[in-house]
Amino acid sequence: MKAVTIQAFGDPEGLAVIDLPVPAPADGEVLIAVEAIGVGGVDAVVRSGALAAYGFREGHVPGSEVAGTVTAVGGGVDTSWLGRRVWAFTGVGGGYVEHAIAPVEEILDLPANLPAADAVTLGSSGVVAHFGLSHARFTPGESVLVRGAAGSIGIMTVQLAARAGAGAVAVTTSSAERGDRLRRLGATHVLDRSGEGDEDAPAGYDVIIDVVAGADMPSFFARLNPNGRMVAVGAVGGPPPADFGMTMMAAFQKSMSFATFSAATVSPADRRAVRTEQFTAAGRGELETVVHELLPLEQAVPAHRKMDAGEVFGRIVLTP
Known part of the structure; x- marks a missing residue:
């Protein structure tokens, strides 16, 4: 089968299409003939080499979510899964392939x-958006700022916050055209990447959901209201400065809080329940999934170039 691997960390040109044997599912696993592969921001971070200290090595197959048809099952897996079309989480890797392995509970x-x-545009991003807002203890009527709103996680956070009755939903993004699209999805205020550009935007926010992190993250602490909460759900801009907590300490009397959130801390059963509800809502047109572009699996390099250049609104999807 065709697979994309990281032959060399760094630029997208380090990705290569190779031939690998079709894997066999182990106990508790299924094999999926893949129809669609989500290209996520974490894929680009892994490809860059920034997570090498966490055990990622060259030769890694990126990709974490796929959709397709179950063609084989491992030991202990109900054979009724055979022939069914499914969404699947493959882990932090293993998705850029024609035939993917996934645990049956995923x-x-x-x-x-x-x-x-x-x-594959909604499956992971919707869960992160839902539980990210929950982790921030968001309640209806509160103001929300989504930093880095043009990606699939940001787009879903905007929609979910608006649907849940946020008092205001502000977004940071890179262009007026993207801002207009985000307004149609529920944003009430559009800011530039520095957090400026809308005189009518709230002076402060009860909740900030941050997909970006990076060097500018500490400057957004000043935009939190007293008792405000910032939750980092991604780090597509790289890690924040090592001393970023000092900005919050300088505003000690505002009782602000900061947290990270990973969907890995949510039980499979809870993720499944939310994902089922969101898939149903999307099928009815109540949630909008934004597919930036469909590209063949062999074009993983240009897909990553587009991500690195900041050209993607929503999610690129690869098709074997």
Whole structure:
């Protein structure tokens, strides 16, 4: 089968298409003939080599979510899964392939009215957005700022906050055109990447959901209201400065808080329940999935170039 691997950390040109044997599912696993592969921000971070200290090595196959048809099952897996179209989380890797392995507890039936490309655009991002807001203890009426709103996680956070009755939903993004698209999805205020550009925007926010992190993250602490909460759900801009906590200490009397959030801390059952609800809502048109572009698996390099250049609104989807 065709697979994309990271032959050399760094630029997208370090990705290469190679041939690998079709794997066999082990106990508790399924094999999926892949129809669609979500290209996520974490894939680009892994490819860059920034996470090498966490055990990622050259030769790694990136990609964490796919959709397709179950073609084989391992020991202990109900054979009724055979032939069913599913969404699947493969782990932090293993997705850029024609035939993917996934644990059976990380697969979910696809509604008939939800295309595979939409499923891999929503599957992980919707769960992160939902539980990220929950982790921030968001309640209706509160103001929310989504930093880095043009990616799939940000787009879903905007929609979920608006649907839940946020008093204001501000976004940071890179262009007026993206801002207009985010307004149609529920944003009430559009800011530039520095957090400026809308005189009518709230002076402070009760909740900030940050997909970016990076060097500028500490400057956004000043935008939190007293008792405000910032939750980092991604780090597509790299890690924050080592002393970023000093900015919060300088505003000690505002009782602000900062947290990180990973969906890995949510039980599979809870993730499944939320994902099922969101897939149903998307199939009915109540949630909008934004597929930036469909590209063949062999074009993983240009897909990553587009991500690195900041050209993607929503998610690129690869198709074997």
